[in-house]
Amino acid sequence: MLFELTQEEVLIRDTARKIATDRIQPLAETLDRGGGRAEFLANLKALAESGFMAVNIRSEFGGTEAGSVAFALTVEELGYACASTGVTASVTNMVAEVIQAVGSAAQKRLYIPRLADGTYPAGAFCLTEAAAGSDPAGMKTRARRDGDDFVLDGQKLYITSGEYAGLFIVWAVTDPEAKKGKGISCFLVEAGTPGLTIGKAEKKLGQHGSATNVVHFDGCRVPGSALMGKLDDGFRIAVGELAGGRIGIAALSLGIARAAMDAAKAYVRERQQFGQAISEFQGIQWMIADRETDLEAARLLILSAAARKDRGEPFGREASMAKLFASEAALRATDTALQLHGGAGYCADFPVERHFRDARITRIYEGTSEVQRLIIARETLRQ
Structure with a gap:
C-alpha cells in the first residue's frame, strides 16, 4: 500500500502552509480576542483566489479539481494556523461539493463559481x-x-x-x-x-x-x-453527502492538535527544572510519545477515508472513524500540551490555551462523537 502524496497534493499542502504561515496565523490571536473581522474576510478572499475554497470541485465550475486528500491536507494546514479559518474553509468547500453532487446544472453554474472565487465569502x-x-x-x-x-x-x-x-x-x-x-x-x-x-x-x-x-x-x-x-x-442528502464534511473536521482536529503539540515540544526543550530541560525527563517523553502516536494514527485514518472518497468507494464509516478518533485525539493532545506548559499553559500569553478551547467543539459539530460511534457500529454490523 502506497502512502506517498502525489506531486500535486504536496504542492497544494505546501501552498496552503505558506498562506497559513504568512497571512492566517498572525491574525489568529486577534480573532480569538474579537477583532480582525476585515482582515479575516480578506484572508478568506485570498484563500478563494488561490483555489482553496473549491479544492475538490471540477475546473469547469472554477474549482481546483485536486481531490479529497488535497482537501484534507488543506484544512489541516489552515487548522494548524487558525481553527476559525480552517472550519470556515472546510464548510465552504463542502457546500460547493454538495451542490456539485446533487444540484441541477443551472445551480452548479450559478452558485459554485461564486463560492470558488470568493464572491461569496463563505457558504x-x-x-x-x-x-x-x-x-x-x-x-x-x-x-x-x-x-x-x-x-x-x-x-x-x-x-x-x-x-x-x-x-x-x-x-x-x-x-x-x-x-x-x-x-x-x-x-x-x-x-x-x-x-x-x-x-x-x-x-x-x-x-x-x-x-x-x-x-x-x-x-x-x-x-x-x-x-x-x-x-x-433532502434527508438523504443530509446523512449521505455531508459525510465528506467529517473528513474536513477530522483534518481540522489534526491541525489544532499538531499546533498544540509543536508548541509543547518547543516549550519543554526550553523550560528548565532541577538543573535540566524538562524534555529530558522520561515522564515528559512518554506523554509526548503517546500524543504523537495518536496524531499519526489520526493522520492515517483521515488519508484513508479521503483516498476512498477519491476512488469513488464507500467512505462514510471511514469518515466517521477519522472524525471520531481525530477529534478525541485533539482533546488529548491539547490537554497534554497545556499540562506540559504547567501554569503558563493556563495563561492567554501562550497559544496553547486557545488550541485547548478551539479543539473542544470538534467532538460536537459535524456529528458528535456519540453519533459517530452509532454510525460506525451500524455500518460495521451491516457489512
Missing part, C-alpha cells in the same frame, strides 16, 4: 434546530408550496459562518404527513433574500473568529428552482 449549512441536532429528522422548519415558489418558515441554530455566508443550504419539511425523515427537502438560499435574517452571534468557548449564528426564516420566499435534488429527498 453555510442550515440543518440544526433546537429540537433537531443529532436527530435532524426531527426538524420543524417548513417549506410550503405557493404557486411556483416555496415559502420557508423556521429557525436554525449554531450556523457556522452565518454572519458572512453568501449562500445557505437549507433543510426544511415539505411533507409534514410523511414518515419521519421522508418529507424533508433541501433548498439553496442566497444571503439577502427577503425573510432570511441573521440573529445573534453565539458567545462560545473557542473558535471565536468563526461566527456562529441563529438564522431565521420568516416568510422567506424562494423560487421553485431553489429546490436542490428531488422533492422530499
